[in-house]
């Protein structure tokens with residue numbers, strides 16, 4: 001909502017066991033795409049390396065990425081497919097007229113031919 005009508009982006013951080021990922025932390029990243037912010041996002045590689053080194057030894061890791069689709073469906077675009085990596089989860093929030101709408105999570109197929117939608121659940125988080 002804060003970045004609308006531009007795309008927001010960031011990292012999903014937590015732990016994984018087998019196929020199950022548990023995201024406990026979100027790190028908002030600055031969108032490095034300044035040319036066409038409305039439908040593209042780019043996260044600085046240095047930002048990702050810094051977070052990875054901060055997480056070393058913590059038992060947590062980068063599990064995936066989140067970004068928004070302003071006034072567009074919560075489905076991966078061709079650009080998303082071209083820039084995705086296997087294994088990571090890609091959470092997409094559709095933001096319509098400035099308000100969050102659908103949220104979906106995707107994983108790139110190993111052969112990069114498309115995405116598989118992942119099931120997810122949101123637990124209540126207590127903020128102290």
Ligand SMILES: [Zn+2]
Nearest residue numbers: 067076077080
């Ligand atoms: Zn996208």
